[in-house]
Amino acid sequence: MTKAPGIEDIFPDKMDRWNHVINSARNAFGRFNIREIIVPVIEFTDVFARGIGDDTDIVSKEMFTFEDRGGRSLTLRPEGTAGVVRAYCENGEYNRLAISKFFYIGPMFRAEKPQKGRLRQFNQLGAEIFGSDDPFHDAEIITLIDAIAKDTGISDYSVLINSIGCSDCRPAYIEELKKYYDAHSSELCEDCKRRLSKNTLRLLDCKNEGCRALREKSPRITGHLCGSCADHYTSVKNHLDTAGIRYTEDPFLVRGLDYYCKTTFEFVTNALGGQNAFAAGGRYNKLVETFGGKPTPAVGFAAGIERILLITESQQVKETRLDAYFVHAGESARDKCFSLVRSLRNQGLSADIDPSSTGMKSQMKKAERDRSRFAIIIGDTELQGGFAMVKNMDTGDQAQIPFDALAEAIARS
Numbered sequence: 001m002t003k004a005p006g007i008e009d010i011f012p013d014k015m016d017r018w019n020h021v022i023n024s025a026r027n028a029f030g031r032f033n034i035r036e037i038i039v040p041v042i043e044f045t046d047v048f049a050r051g052i053g054d055d056t057d058i059v060s061k062e063m064f065t066f067e068d069r070g071g072r073s074l075t076l077r078p079e080g081t082a083g084v085v086r087a088y089c090e091n092g093e094y095n096r097l098a099i100s101k102f103f104y105i106g107p108m109f110r111a112e113k114p115q116k117g118r119l120r121q122f123n124q125l126g127a128e129i130f131g132s133d134d135p136f137h138d139a140e141i142i143t144l145i146d147a148i149a150k151d152t153g154i155s156d157y158s159v160l161i162n163s164i165g166c167s168d169c170r171p172a173y174i175e176e177l178k179k180y181y182d183a184h185s186s187e188l189c190e191d192c193k194r195r196l197s198k199n200t201l202r203l204l205d206c207k208n209e210g211c212r213a214l215r216e217k218s219p220r221i222t223g224h225l226c227g228s229c230a231d232h233y234t235s236v237k238n239h240l241d242t243a244g245i246r247y248t249e250d251p252f253l254v255r256g257l258d259y260y261c262k263t264t265f266e267f268v269t270n271a272l273g274g275q276n277a278f279a280a281g282g283r284y285n286k287l288v289e290t291f292g293g294k295p296t297p298a299v300g301f302a303a304g305i306e307r308i309l310l311i312t313e314s315q316q317v318k319e320t321r322l323d324a325y326f327v328h329a330g331e332s333a334r335d336k337c338f339s340l341v342r343s344l345r346n347q348g349l350s351a352d353i354d355p356s357s358t359g360m361k362s363q364m365k366k367a368e369r370d371r372s373r374f375a376i377i378i379g380d381t382e383l384q385g386g387f388a389m390v391k392n393m394d395t396g397d398q399a400q401i402p403f404d405a406l407a408e409a410i411a412r413s
């Protein structure tokens, strides 16, 4: 049996680094007063189709969709925002508090072509702030990602920002963009030819070299923003300046999901090869309404946990270690070990034993393999003397410790 393509097993040896990322993020979410929400991994397909947009790559090509036994179309979530918005609306959250802040951590599914940093099942940590159109919150989300990036140990990254306007100013820009690309339609890749009439903005996101070259001379959104969007964008930048966050303005940063308006941003690094964004997001002021809620502005982000782990691969994190591995010689010694294992565990220490193993050498090897801090060796001599031979596995030092002083001695060192 093998696993399906683009899906990874995460073995215990990766967990210290994994937990370092999660714990750093949880800590940052706490500092920003953002509370956890757990929403389903499966939703009705419509949640994503309506939320993310039918014409996006995610909805049109990348969703894992299936029918349940009642013939309803269900989808494994490709991202977190749509589900959180669905929950926010269904629970009438907009009636409760002016501003609600949520974070989530969990698996997402996209049927993309697997490659380094691009999986079909991957994990995101993300946050959404509902109920504010204040540019302070756009900057707050960017500042939050910056804090998480630093706390997880990512040092070399850039913050790209843009404003893609709103439903007042964007249509005129798209019109102009369409005119420009219509005049060059023969030079476009097949995908962009298709997108031209349906989702013109996405042409700016195309990776094809010819399309990239054309983009250089295309009209920029920045010159087409309405007064309100331009002011909003300026204010976001001012907040970032005040917070000491360095950023680069990228007028082509349009993002691959349809719900955005005003601010969009990405955190990028060269460490990932082709998949250069490890976190991204933006403002989405119309999505709550699309889901039947009261008009509620919102802004949020998500970061790819596997991508963060790839970037921080060489970084050392504090290792979780077993405190004591018991090595026994003879049946009576083994029985004594059983009771000592129980006693250490009851006192909050981690301890383990292999009851069926008899050779001292192989038991010492297991102590090493499990990265135990101490090997607690007990044979006839120790049993009669009422002590254990305690070997420090890092230094090789050995000491005789009375049975009733074991827990304290291990906890102390």
Ligand code: HAM
Residues within 6 Å of the ligand: 078, 079, 080, 081, 110, 112, 117, 118, 119, 120, 122, 123, 124, 126, 127, 128, 257, 277, 278, 279, 280, 281, 282, 283, 284, 299, 300, 301, 302, 303, 304, 305, 306, 307
């Ligand atoms: P996204 O840009 O599609 O945005 O994904 C956010 C992050 O998830 C990416 O920057 C990347 O680190 C990670 N990611 C995406 N696809 C994959 C993949 N196939 N394999 C590994 N990692 C991946 C969103 O998902 C939006 N919901 C973000 C957001 C929240 N906007 C507002 N609120």
